[in-house]
Amino acid sequence: MKILTTVKKVVDVELNIHVQDGAIVEDGLQYVINAWDESGVETAVQLKENHGAETTLVSIGGGDNTDIIRRCYAMGIEKGMHIDDPALEKADAFIYARVLQKVFEKGDYDLVITGKQAQDTDNGQTGIILAEYLGLPCVSNAVGIEVIDDTHLKVTRSGDTGDEIIELELPAVVTVDVSINEPRLPQMRGLMMAKKKPIEKLDLAALGTSAEEIGCAAPKSEVVEFMATEKRAGGRKFEGEAADITAQVVQLLAEEAKVL
């Protein structure tokens, strides 16, 4: 089984994010691998270890993605490519999907694994749109994957009424949720070895396409402004004798907040 897994460099959401003059303040931002893609990488590596799958990662844009790609190598991914091109600056999910389509068509993959969403945009669209463009079956929000045979996977999807058990025919696209696994921490040795592994760097021309073909000049949507969310202020914190403070809070919920 040949697996292509996507990896996006995104802003670290644990840090404070500030907005000024309609834009995100760059100063102080740190970048990390998208948590959902990290679970995707772990999924691919487990399929390698348990079923001999071959694994390749692709990362698009982001400038210098060397650190996160090496981290994935250290986790066990065998090959990687970084697609970067100035034309991709305003890429939306559809444009990313077109680029991934080109990457897929250049190779011989049976399974594409993407994180179900990216923690910067929270869009959750790219993997599903890619499947549409490739004409492949797709299961999104996967929380479990098992191999049935060379051409079929059993995928558990978290749905609205419960877990959906789906038999998926390869080639296919699966988008994973973080609850599918706990990504391994790369070991020191793995990180050292990763430094020696090449990263194939490609622009759109090297990928055999062009900005026109991908539709870079006309993204379907564009962020024109960032705004701060209304900060929810904390209220009152009660410490002391459990019986007292609990009774107090219940009174307040009933009489002040009027929600009981």
Add this chain to the structure above:
Amino acid sequence: MAKILVVADIKQGVLKSSTTELLSKAKDLGAEAAVVAVGSGVQSLVAELVKAGSDTQYVADDAGLELFSAGPYAAAVVDAAKQFGADMVWFGFSESSKAVAPRVAAQLDAACATEITDVTLGEPVEVIRPAITNKVLQRVRINTAQLVAVVRAGAFEADEGITGTENVVQLAAPEPDTKAVVKEVVSDTSGDIDLGDADIVVSVGRGARNEAGVELVHELARDLDAAFGSSRAMVDAGFMPHNKQVGQTGRIVAPSLYMAVGISGAIQHLAGMNGSKVIMAVNKDPEAPIFNVADYGIVGDLFEVVPILREEIKKVRS
């Protein structure tokens, strides 16, 4: 006049409130509003779909649609969108919507916006949506003639006086997805009220430690006729099912009262419940981030506090 197609939010044969909310917004914007209902036995919901405010009802009713499958559901929505000539296709917030909307957008070559909190018609159409785990808002310009959007839970208000007209259009049953076959659905049979429907949500976190702790908090939820939710930690640990997870990657809820019991308040969890009217938290750690957003915070061990809460609530409600 803009034409907005609302995808009916139907769960286990029941029409959910987001349908009326989305239709209300559509009419509020002065648009022509239609609805598309996909599933098995959904024909029986026509009267409700009219009452919800739709003036045309596209119905794809087929036994093959009993279990949700993104491919056929998307095909039915695309069929309705094309027949109606929709400028916009709106979905209420659900896992099904998130799986179907991008497919519909790709097939219509339309823009796709997820979790929108507002939309303005115009040249161009613009939407507002949260990003970066709910830390910022984005104003997004739509460059295409058509937009497919998934609307954040509770973003639009239902117009109590809304009316519609019956005008049913039967859709051909879509082809089943033979390459992604749903074999079974392991349903949540707890009988709890759904997270999206409840006025009060009680959620359990790592502080509950084990099954006994989870059951203790579940009792509190039952006392309040509340929905029972979870932090990611308890889902990962196997104590709670996936579809009860409240958070950025799970369910987004906005009830009148949200009780976070034994939950520390990670960013991803806050993104899922920050819109609640009133937040009450119970946590042993006075520094837990949940206290930064809770209107009322009780610092204490939930094993001690929850039984007292139940007592006090019983007193107040009698």
